Amino acid sequence: xxxxxxxxxAVVGATGAVGRTMLSILEERKFPIGRLVPLASSRSxxxxxxxxxxxxxxxxxxxxxxxxxxxxxxxxGGSISxxxxxxxxxxGCVVIDNSSAFRMEKDIPLVVPEINPHVxxxxxxxxxxxxxxxxxxxxxxxxxxxxxxxxxxxxxxYQSVSGTGQSAIEELKAQTGxxxxxxxxxxxxxxxxxxFNCLPHIDTFLDSGYTKEEMKMVNETRKILEDDxxxxxxxxxxxxxxxxxSEAVNVETEQEIDVKELxxxxxxxxxxxxxxxxxxxxxxxxxxxxxxxxxxVGRIRAxxxxxxxxxxxxxxxxxxxxxALNAIQIAEVLIRR
Amino acid sequence: xxxxxxxxxAVVGATGAVGRTMLSILEERKFPIGRLVPLASSRSxxxxxxxxxxxxxxxxxxxxxxxxxxxxxxxxGGSISxxxxxxxxxxGCVVIDNSSAFRMEKDIPLVVPEINPHVxxxxxxxxxxxxxxxxxxxxxxxxxxxxxxxxxxxxxxYQSVSGTGQSAIEELKAQTGxxxxxxxxxxxxxxxxxxFNCLPHIDTFLDSGYTKEEMKMVNETRKILEDDxxxxxxxxxxxxxxxxxSEAVNVETEQEIDVKELxxxxxxxxxxxxxxxxxxxxxxxxxxxxxxxxxxVGRIRAxxxxxxxxxxxxxxxxxxxxxALNAIQIAEVLIRR
Numbered sequence: 001x002x003x004x005x006x007x008x009x010a011v012v013g014a015t016g017a018v019g020r021t022m023l024s025i026l027e028e029r030k031f032p033i034g035r036l037v038p039l040a041s042s043r044s045x046x047x048x049x050x051x052x053x054x055x056x057x058x059x060x061x062x063x064x065x066x067x068x069x070x071x072x073x074x075x076x077g078g079s080i081s082x083x084x085x086x087x088x089x090x091x092g093c094v095v096i097d098n099s100s101a102f103r104m105e106k107d108i109p110l111v112v113p114e115i116n117p118h119v120x121x122x123x124x125x126x127x128x129x130x131x132x133x134x135x136x137x138x139x140x141x142x143x144x145x146x147x148x149x150x151x152x153x154x155x156x157x158y159q160s161v162s163g164t165g166q167s168a169i170e171e172l173k174a175q176t177g178x179x180x181x182x183x184x185x186x187x188x189x190x191x192x193x194x195x196f197n198c199l200p201h202i203d204t205f206l207d208s209g210y211t212k213e214e215m216k217m218v219n220e221t222r223k224i225l226e227d228d229x230x231x232x233x234x235x236x237x238x239x240x241x242x243x244x245x246s247e248a249v250n251v252e253t254e255q256e257i258d259v260k261e262l263x264x265x266x267x268x269x270x271x272x273x274x275x276x277x278x279x280x281x282x283x284x285x286x287x288x289x290x291x292x293x294x295x296x297v298g299r300i301r302a303x304x305x306x307x308x309x310x311x312x313x314x315x316x317x318x319x320x321x322x323x324a325l326n327a328i329q330i331a332e333v334l335i336r337r
Numbered sequence: 338x339x340x341x342x343x344x345x346x347a348v349v350g351a352t353g354a355v356g357r358t359m360l361s362i363l364e365e366r367k368f369p370i371g372r373l374v375p376l377a378s379s380r381s382x383x384x385x386x387x388x389x390x391x392x393x394x395x396x397x398x399x400x401x402x403x404x405x406x407x408x409x410x411x412x413x414g415g416s417i418s419x420x421x422x423x424x425x426x427x428x429g430c431v432v433i434d435n436s437s438a439f440r441m442e443k444d445i446p447l448v449v450p451e452i453n454p455h456v457x458x459x460x461x462x463x464x465x466x467x468x469x470x471x472x473x474x475x476x477x478x479x480x481x482x483x484x485x486x487x488x489x490x491x492x493x494x495y496q497s498v499s500g501t502g503q504s505a506i507e508e509l510k511a512q513t514g515x516x517x518x519x520x521x522x523x524x525x526x527x528x529x530x531x532x533f534n535c536l537p538h539i540d541t542f543l544d545s546g547y548t549k550e551e552m553k554m555v556n557e558t559r560k561i562l563e564d565d566x567x568x569x570x571x572x573x574x575x576x577x578x579x580x581x582x583s584e585a586v587n588v589e590t591e592q593e594i595d596v597k598e599l600x601x602x603x604x605x606x607x608x609x610x611x612x613x614x615x616x617x618x619x620x621x622x623x624x625x626x627x628x629x630x631x632x633x634v635g636r637i638r639a640x641x642x643x644x645x646x647x648x649x650x651x652x653x654x655x656x657x658x659x660x661a662l663n664a665i666q667i668a669e670v671l672i673r674r
Contacts, residue, residue, distance in 0.1 A: 301546030
């Protein structure tokens with residue numbers, strides 16, 4: 001990307017849960033922005049968003065929206081991305097796409113800046129941002145893989161409703177009020193009640209019995225860690241939490257694991273924060289991770305039967321490191337070059 | 338136990354979440370009861386409980402409480418059980434204890450009636466009821482073990498607050514209301530907010546980094562399935578759900594697994610209900626399992642890399658099959674003999 005002092009940036013899906021978080025993170029991190037162009041569907045066009053103390057009117061996303069802009073951050077769903085990311089790239093933008101549309105395409109880099117910034121080429125066009133459940137896991141797996149070589153991962157997730165979007169946040173709030181008043185829960189976003197319940201169902205089911213969300217964790221992990229031999233056995237579950245995803249992870253490695261050494265490695269890993277003093281009831285919690293940038297890891301303990309395995313509890317804000325923050329960190333890699 | 342037409346039964350901890358469920362299950366199942374004696378601490382003595390349409394006053398638990406009774410059902414915590422179960426057994430009761438106090442003692446049978454009723458001897462004295470997270474899992478593991486021989490289990494739980502007791506149900510309700518009103522959550526039962534959060538902490542931590550709850554799943558599973566070679570790698574997590582525990586389970590076996598055959602085996606397993614039509618969004622859910630007797634299993638799918646492994650999602654009402662129902666089924670085994 002051409003070096004500039006300020007960059008003109010489009011945020012596609014600016015009124016959604018991730019889009020709003022993108023705006024606040026761009027502001028927080030003082031990203032060198034010239035013009036900010038919030039884009040959305042015709043339904044949301046005309047709304048206003050706040051950025052650096054100014055109100056900016058959301059424009060309708062159109063093929064012509066990207067003329068003259070430098071960077072386009074997309075978080076408006078797969079079909080919008082499939083249609084408009086190539087158009088934005090064609091118009092000369094570097095596109096950072098938070099949808100799953102391009103993640104597994106061979107020539108599209110899938111990037112977590114702490115792990116594999118080197119896969120971003122000279123003229124990247126479209127760069128894919130990984131899934132919100134994949135990013136926290138690979139942030140912790142990467143240093144483990146480097147030292148002990150990961151063989152197999154069994155992961156169960158506890159994913160917050162903000163991963164679905166703003167409408168799901170509203171649905172959890174509404175249903176919770178209804179259940180407390182012993183009224184039936186109104187279901188709209190999810191096929192079943194999410195208040196006071198756990199749904200073992202995220203994204204659609206495939207013939208294999210796995211969900212697309214589960215396969216994202218398998219395939220994206222292998223692509224980001226650049227090792228197709230890593231086995232991932234996932235169960236992804238939606239829980240009645242507003243913000244931050246939690247994950248219970250059992251990791252098997254080729255090398256013997258020294259848990260004390262592992263704790264030191266993770267405490268030094270970039271973007272990772274060790275929260276692991278169970279005696280003081282300190283372990284990663286969704287309510288603590290919400291609004292924070294780091295991926296928290298704790299409950300680190302040797303497998304009971306296998307000296308080449310360890311159990312971990314990982315928590316991160318799915319809207320921040322799981323989505324918006326990671327996308328903006330990718331943009332920062334580009335402008336720092 | 339001597340054959341009678343009616344049995345005099347004490348319920349210790351009659352005002353607690355499990356105790357109340359014991360009373361309603363005794364009633365539902367028309368257990369042949371002569372005298373019902375609800376017992377509790379001095380704090381709860383004098384309260385009334387309903388049984389078969391009559392109000393019965395709760396008596397204070399004392400050493401003399403068990404004279405002349407046939408069966409004593411305990412669910413009042415480990416220290417009460419340690420003190421009073423031997424006294425009740427000495428007084429001639431068959432004791433069925435829901436606490437963890439005696440479960441791992443060599444001479445105490447640990448029983449799930451569908452699995453190992455044969456371990457109950459002629460004069461059992463004390464019989465232990467397994468943990469509420471262990472029972473649903475072994476109900477599903479037993480037929481798998483019989484057919485394919487289980488080698489290793491990695492389990493992550495999603496446990497409801499009713500497993501902690503009545504006070505935790507009240508705390509989740511109160512905190513939920515507070516958070517919805519953007520007030521700080523009042524913490525009393527749990528060390529951290531449970532509303533809209535996940536706590537990777539159930540029971541106390543051991544030096545190994547595992548919790549006692551996690552070790553119950555390891556040790557009780559081996560004892561009930563009568564196979565100390567089974568490896569269990571557990572993470573137990575409290576979630577903001579009122580009733581029913583969910584569990585994501587990865588099972589590795591010695592034999593190759595035929596998933597179609599496994600589905601048939603589980604559909605025929607006693608006390609187990611197969612709920613596994615993801616295409617119709619049918620899978621086990623806590624809100625569906627609450628108030629029901631069966632252990633539900635679904636999301637059955639072959640491991641992606643290992644033909645000797647499978648993933649499952651198990652849900653059961655922790656107060657019923659996880660505690661009160663299982664205890665009363667044990668009593669039914671005794672009176673049917």
